[in-house]
Amino acid sequence: MSATLQFGNGKSSTIQTGLYINGKFQPGAEGKTFAVVNPANGKEICQVSEASAKDVDAAVKVARETYDNKWGEKVSGRERGKMLIRLAELIEENADELAAIESLDNGKAFSIARSFDIPEAAANFRYYGGWADKVHGKTIEVVDSKFCYTRHEPIGVCGQIIPWNFPFLMMAWKIAPALATGNVVVLKTAEQTPLSALKFAELIEKAGVPPGVINIVQGFGPTAGAAIANHMDIDKVAFTGSTLVGRNILKAAASSNLKKTTLELGGKSPNIIMNDANIDDAVAWSCFGINFNHGQCCCAGSRVYVQAGIYDEFEKKLLAKYKSINVGDPFKQDTFQGPQVSQLQYDRIMAMIESGKQEGGKILTGGERHGKEGYFIEPTIFTGVNHDAKIAREEIFGPVLVLQKFEDEAELMKIANDSIYGLAAAVFSRDISKAIQTAHALKAGTVWVNCYNQLHPNVPFGGYKASGIGRELGEYALSNYTNIKAVHVNLSEPAP
Numbered sequence: 001m002s003a004t005l006q007f008g009n010g011k012s013s014t015i016q017t018g019l020y021i022n023g024k025f026q027p028g029a030e031g032k033t034f035a036v037v038n039p040a041n042g043k044e045i046c047q048v049s050e051a052s053a054k055d056v057d058a059a060v061k062v063a064r065e066t067y068d069n070k071w072g073e074k075v076s077g078r079e080r081g082k083m084l085i086r087l088a089e090l091i092e093e094n095a096d097e098l099a100a101i102e103s104l105d106n107g108k109a110f111s112i113a114r115s116f117d118i119p120e121a122a123a124n125f126r127y128y129g130g131w132a133d134k135v136h137g138k139t140i141e142v143v144d145s146k147f148c149y150t151r152h153e154p155i156g157v158c159g160q161i162i163p164w165n166f167p168f169l170m171m172a173w174k175i176a177p178a179l180a181t182g183n184v185v186v187l188k189t190a191e192q193t194p195l196s197a198l199k200f201a202e203l204i205e206k207a208g209v210p211p212g213v214i215n216i217v218q219g220f221g222p223t224a225g226a227a228i229a230n231h232m233d234i235d236k237v238a239f240t241g242s243t244l245v246g247r248n249i250l251k252a253a254a255s256s257n258l259k260k261t262t263l264e265l266g267g268k269s270p271n272i273i274m275n276d277a278n279i280d281d282a283v284a285w286s287c288f289g290i291n292f293n294h295g296q297c298c299c300a301g302s303r304v305y306v307q308a309g310i311y312d313e314f315e316k317k318l319l320a321k322y323k324s325i326n327v328g329d330p331f332k333q334d335t336f337q338g339p340q341v342s343q344l345q346y347d348r349i350m351a352m353i354e355s356g357k358q359e360g361g362k363i364l365t366g367g368e369r370h371g372k373e374g375y376f377i378e379p380t381i382f383t384g385v386n387h388d389a390k391i392a393r394e395e396i397f398g399p400v401l402v403l404q405k406f407e408d409e410a411e412l413m414k415i416a417n418d419s420i421y422g423l424a425a426a427v428f429s430r431d432i433s434k435a436i437q438t439a440h441a442l443k444a445g446t447v448w449v450n451c452y453n454q455l456h457p458n459v460p461f462g463g464y465k466a467s468g469i470g471r472e473l474g475e476y477a478l479s480n481y482t483n484i485k486a487v488h489v490n491l492s493e494p495a496p
């Protein structure tokens, strides 16, 4: 089964549409397919095979077989590293096509997919390729009569469930550290955006990765996703998505085989602009902080707090900046914001905008559908919103900003930290001591000082509180994918 995709830049690409198990594309066990929709016009792009629990089971069996007989510690870190670096190169060689698929499927601007999502994914594979032969234990001195050491062993079969906001990049964040540490994976893509991973699957064999090491299935959460979370022979599950589903994954892991679980979940990140900030820079970063990827970032800076002394000027300049955001066809070169990913997301965001109005918020700009077809929403700013209002507390996952004024820094810190979430935060100030003290007081896994939405493969990312468990990226992510074994060796300890 294959489909030819037509892109808005006049080019096209043919992809395989089956489930990628044991190095082969194949139909689902129940023979079902589902439609993938172009969010820019609401029309079907193609049909892809749908994975059921049976297919997850088949993929897990293959993965286990592969892990036990052909992978894990049987392949050296050096060899695994080479494969990951080759994958990075292949991604780069196919970057135009991958970016076009991503743009068509997700709705993000082609220019952004081409300059950010795809190269960053390649950078992730290269970065973890570098780690593959550098993951090792320690020797630990105990007493003269004994010698102890640790081994960082792979966990085994890893189930990975990813979202639709950065389909290709989230796949890279998941697969690269798992392979670097010698694991095998069964990855489920989001039902809204399975296409770029299917193109990636074609590169796996070319990179020399043995069949069965990376298995990719597309399907729905309550069926294929739940089958991963509940599976008795999956040793670890890594999930990125909503906090609601994250709780279900953790429950399923607990009530099945207590598989190791890492979660990267929602956020409602505060972005604090102090009186002494460089206003023009803060305006530009704040606009980028909420609107990048159409607000569909778990770390989106959706609560902007501006100190009273500069509030009026900030608001005026932010409004002007908003007028320059290009919303439209993802394949147009100057587009910054494309459509939201789906009708469901569009409806959810419009309902949140409505709730903001009901709760007395004033719309400074936006608040409406953009255009006549597809799931486009105008970049929206609310002012005059009470801290207890739904739009000030709940994740919206769209281009909707709540802009608030504050006077006192100490009072503001209480409000900034008064959230169930703790994924990210930012502070803008020219006073470096104040900025750093604020960064340390914010309860968040990432704090940006005088910038926003900065991510690097070697810097950890993850949440405090209900924003998640564990860290992705960097050296820290390696520990998600290894079991530590302590070995005690008796040198001269007398028998008891």
Ligand code: ADP
Pocket (backbone or CB within 6 Å): 161, 162, 163, 164, 188, 189, 190, 191, 219, 220, 221, 222, 224, 225, 226, 227, 229, 240, 241, 242, 243, 245, 246, 248, 249
């Ligand atoms: P959203 O609501 O933004 O679509 P989700 O958290 O529902 O975000 O989806 C993220 C990923 O989790 C997707 O791959 C989806 O299929 C999957 N998913 C959804 N529900 C479940 C579930 N009950 N068990 C496992 N995975 C799920």
